[in-house]
C-alpha cells in the first residue's frame with residue numbers, strides 16, 4: 001500500500017547501499033511529516049558511501065543518506081501553526097540544540113549538539129517519508145520548484161561563504177574550484193553584487209559550465225607543465241588584471257589554497273570552504289604581512305531565507321546545476337554517476353521521488 005511504502009536508501013557500511021523499507025515516523029508536537037520530493041546527492045553522501053567516514057564522523061550504524069531535500073507536508077504536530085498539509089517546503093537539514101551559546105548567538109551551525117541529516121549517527125532524507133521540526137522547513141512559493149527547493153541546501157553554503165567573505169557590490173571575486181560548491185558561490189557572489197568573478201579548476205568542462213553560469217574569467221590548472229602555486233596565482237592575476245578583492249576556496253587542494261593567498265589583494269579576505277587534507281602547508285607569512293584575512297566556514301546559519309529569496313526573485317537560477325534525474329529505486333546508479341562524474345554530471349543528482357509536480 002502506498003501509504004506504508006517508506007523505501008529508503010540506507011548506507012549499511014562502506015560501498016554497501018541497500019534499499020530498505022523503514023517505519024513511517026510519527027511527527028512530534030512541533031514536527032511535520034514530509035513526503036519527500038527531491039533530494040540532491042552531495043559529495044559528502046558519496047564520500048560516506050565510498051569511505052564510511054568523513055573526519056571524525058564515522059558510519060558505525062546503518063544510516064539513511066541524503067540531506068538536500070524538498071517535499072510536501074502530509075501531517076503536522078499539534079503545536080505546528082506555520083505549516084499545513086499540502087504545503088511545499090525546502091528542508092534545512094541540521095537541527096541544533098537551541099540552548100547553547102552558539103545557538104543563542106545565531107551561530108547554530110557551530111552547535112556541538114547539531115543533528116544533521118546523513119551525518120552519522122543521524123539519518124538523512126533519501127526516503128519517502130520523514131519527520132522534521134516545522135521551523136526548519138521553508139514554504140516554497142508556487143513558482144519555485146521542488147528541485148530548486150532541494151538546491152537551497154548547497155546554495156546556503158554559498159550564501160554563508162559569501163557573507164563571511166563580505167562580498168559586496170563592485171567586488172572582484174576569485175573562486176577556486178568549479179564543483180557544485182564553487183558554482184553556488186559563483187551564483188551567490190554575482191547576486192550579491194560582485195562585478196566580476198574568476199573561477200579556477202583542473203577540469204576544462206567544469207570551467208566551461210562555470211562560464212555558462214556567468215563566470216567572467218576561467219583559469220585552468222596546468223597539469224602537464226608543472227607550475228608553482230605562485231606562478232598559477234600570477235596567471236590568475238593577469239587574467240583578472242589585478243588581485244581579487246576576496247577569494248573563496250572551494251577545492252580544498254593544498255596548492256589551490258596557496259594560490260588563493262597569493263592572488264588575494266593586500267587587506268583582502270580568503271574564505272576556506274573546501275575541506276581537503278587536515279594539515280596543509282600555506283604561505284602564512286605572505287598572508288600575514290599583506291593582511292590577507294583567512295576565515296573558515298562550516299555549513300551555514302540563517303541562510304535558507306536569503307537563499308530562497310534569491311531563487312524566488314529570479315536573482316539566482318540554480319536549475320542549470322541539475323544535470324541528472326533518477327528515481328529512488330535507481331539510487332545506486334545515481335551514486336555511481338555522482339561518484340564518477342560521468343556524462344559531465346555535476347555532483348548532485350536529483351531524485352524526483354514522486355510524480356505530483
Ligand code: NAD
Nearest residue numbers: 043177179180181201251252253256273274275297298299
Ligand atoms: P567537487 O569535488 O565536486 O569540486 C571540487 C572541484 O575542485 C573539482 O571540480 C576539482 O576539479 C577542483 N580542483 C581540484 N584541485 C584543484 C586545484 N588545485 N585548483 C582548482 N580546482 C581544483 O566538490 P564540491 O561538492 O564542489 O565541494 C567542494 C569542497 O567544499 C569539498 O572539499 C567539500 O568537502 C567542501 N564543502 C565544505 C563545506 C563547508 O561547510 N565548509 C560545505 C560543503 C562542501
Ligand code: ZN
Nearest residue numbers: 097100103111
Ligand atoms: Zn546549540
